[in-house]
Amino acid sequence: MVTTTNKQGNKASFYKSLLIAHVRRYGAVSRTQLGQSTRIRMPVVTVLIRDLIARGILVESGRSVAGLGRKQILLSLNRRHGFVVGVEFEPDHMMTVVVDVCGNVVTRLNAPMPAQKTRDAIVRALIAAVEGAIRKSGYAPSALKGIGVADPGIVDSREGVALLCSLIPEWLNMPVRRLLESRFAVPVWLDENTRSKTLCEHRCGAGQGARNMLYIDIGCGIGCGIIMDGQLYRGHTEMAGELGHTRVLENGPICNCGSTGCLETVASYxxxxxxxxxxxxxxxxxxxxxxAGHRLEAISMTHIFEAASHGDKLALGLLERAVYYLGYAIANAVNLFNPEAVLINSRQAAAEDLIVAPIRQIVARHAMRLSGKTLKIHVARIGEEAGAWGAAMLILDRLFDGAAGAAESVITDRHA
Ligand SMILES: [Zn+2]
Structure with a gap:
């Protein structure tokens, strides 16, 4: 008897996850549409929706306007049900966003990284950023549902461990998920920052609607996020997209990864x-x-772009060299993946003319004619919060779609 009750309870919770996932994916929908798309029987849908409304997860949000006949009541996620926090960091900054359960950014917090990048200092900075963003948002800390972290290095997202980071040598084998889960008592998802930005740009930016897309992130390194058939592609050991470590020079400089002549050694900032x-x-x-005020150590990309835009020969020449290698690498990636869009995040407005436009020309010349024919190369649209926002989306996916994935397979089995 106990077993049967448990089974029914599990099934109900699976179905609820599935209903929430559908509302999240398709926006305002009616009970009838939910019944049709999930194939859960209508009397069951009615009972479960009543419970989800009572628990403050779903709300009734108006009536359908299209079509003939009786207008149907639409259901949406309840924005006030809770929030998640997304954090992204690089060697020089940490960006944190508070995102409601519907995926909207409510609060942003930008902070410098600690001067001493020790493991402890970075963990303390992560905790302080999460706490600071929650305070700034005005949400009750008890409404926190999860945390997403976008890491600048290589991660094992299944275990939630930051494996290594060529830009922060001490950031090695860090159990980020365990540390943050024990501190905040909510689920935590750790991912790579290029992947988080790719997801964000695909869902909310210039990549919306693309089934196959590459996202090129030029900055401290050169990352490449891959959307394949509408999904993030990770690779066998989550190493897919290391475009910056493809080899472009025979006897080139030593790279942070240990190899030599990688694209990053010529074309990263x-x-x-x-x-x-x-x-x-x-x-x-x-x-x-x-x-740069006659100080070599003060030189930044802003100075180099500014000099180049005034026709400075040195700045123009070195940017041209970087673009040459970037263009070839992207043309090769286009031939490998045949995407419909390539988005480039070059972080500086001046880079649009000096980097993105010439890359367009090189790719047009060197990608295979049939792959390049309909290819669009755009500037990424989401600004500096893309990584943190994407990390928040990744934890929302885990919270809402994880159980639904299992529920969907149960339903598919039932109807098979
Ligand atoms: Zn390398």
Whole structure:
């Protein structure tokens, strides 16, 4: 008897997860539409929806306007049911967003990374960022449902461990999920920051509607996120998309990954800055010197883009070299994946003319004619919060769609 009750309870909870997942995916829907799309019997749908409304998870949100006949009451997720926090960090900054359960950003918090990037200091900064963002949002901490973290290195997302990060050498084998779950007592999802940005841009930015898409993230490194058949592609050991570590130079500089001549050693922003410094030390004249206040260590990409936009030969030459290798790498990726869109996040408005436009030309010349024919290359639209927002979406997916995935298979079996 106990077993039967448990079974019924499990089935009801599966069905509820499935109903929530459908409302989340399709927006405002009626009970009838839910019954049709989930294939759960209508009397069961009615009882379960009543419970989900009583628990504050769903709300009635108006009536259908299309079609003839009786207008149907529509159901939506209840924004006030709770929130999640998404955090993304890189060596120089940490961005945190509070996102309601419907996926809308409610609060943003930008903070510098600790000067000493020790393991403890970064964990303390992560905890402080989550707590600070919750305080700023005005939400009751008890309404926190989960936390998503976008990490700058290589992660094992199934175990929630940050494996290694070439940009922060101490960030090694960090059990981020365990640490944050024990602190906040909610589910935590850890992912790679390029993947989080890719998901965000695909759901809410310039990649909306694309079934197959590449997202190229140019900054401290060069990342590539892959959407394949509408889903994030991770690869066998979650290493897919390491475009920055494809080899482009025979006897090139040593890369952070241990290899030599990787794309990142020529075309990442730190690599371009390094090449500018070296040329200046060797006596090349450039406007960059003045823009950086005659301090080599102060040179940034903003100075280099500014100099290039005024026709500075050194800045233009080194950007052209970086774009040459980036363009070839992207053309190769286009030939491999045949995407309908490539989105480029170059982080600086000035980069649109100096990086994205010439990449378009190189890819148009070198991708195979049939793959490149309908390809669109866009500038990524979501700004600096893309990684944190994407991390929040990833934990929302786990919270709402994880159980639904299982429920869906149960239902499919039942109807098979
Ligand atoms: Zn490398």
């Amino acid at each position: 730190p690599a371009i800055i390094r090449q500018v410094r070296k040329a200046l030390q060797d006596g090349t004249q450039s406007m960059v010197t003045e823009l």
